[in-house]
Amino acid sequence: MEITPVPVVYIIDDDEPVRDGLSRLLRSIGLHTEIFATPDEFLAFQRPNRPSCLVLDVRLPGKSGLVLQQEFAQLGLRMPIVFMTGYGNIEMSVKAMKAGATDFLAKPFHDQDMLDAVTAALARDSKRLAAEQSLAPLRDAYTRLSERERQVLGHILSGLLNKQIACKMNLSEVTIKIHRRKIMSKMGARSVAELVLMATSIGIGPIR
Known part of the structure; x- marks a missing residue:
């Protein structure tokens, strides 16, 4: 607006x-x-x-x-x-x-x-x-993430590796890698560090 x-x-x-x-x-x-x-x-x-x-x-x-x-x-x-x-x-x-x-x-x-x-x-x-x-464009990008992608993002923000996320979500590591790539693309992040900064700036934190 x-x-x-x-x-x-x-x-x-x-x-x-x-x-x-x-x-x-x-x-x-x-x-x-x-x-x-x-x-x-x-x-x-x-x-x-x-x-x-x-x-x-x-x-x-x-x-x-x-x-x-x-x-x-x-x-x-x-x-x-x-x-x-x-x-x-x-x-x-x-x-x-x-x-x-x-x-x-x-x-x-x-x-x-x-x-x-x-x-x-x-x-x-x-x-x-x-x-x-x-920050509005970044918030809009986050809303485009699926529910599963938001869960994966939360685990990424917790510092977990792909295999650890896969174990927690009962998914294959390959599936987690696919979700991770989609998250990076939708958010426009070039690195995990940049993704973390983006998420933090709009108030998105790790899964507790």
Whole structure:
């Protein structure tokens, strides 16, 4: 999917004046914003594939922003998060940063601090999306492997020899060699070392 170049900033805060004021601030430098009163509204929104970040209030009715950060990660939402809070402390900010937040701003914050934080978050997400896009052909190649070929690849990544793989899969060594050649061809790998690097780059690991 082609990445839309215009970045967007999502804002979740149950305080309407805060939401609106922050949206105006970010729009003043040409950013597109989408505002939400609740996390459920945000999750229901159809998010385009473009550089983005989330400005999230730590204290929301029902759940804390830190809990939401964990839930969003479990849902596969990897956009950078800029936290804002009127009740922050060092322990909370450290926890948020360790979990992947890009910044943690205490209310009331300076406008420039928020602009700097959002700009840095968007730059980080742009790099992430570009890296993912560059790996798309490799992911497509992996999807073209048959189930048996994926099993063989998993054993290759475990460092097993052809005869060892054949024994584990109850196949002949000749059959394993054929599968191995097909895997190398479909993935476009010129060596086993290159195949391992390709698989690792798209999150494919050895069979445990």
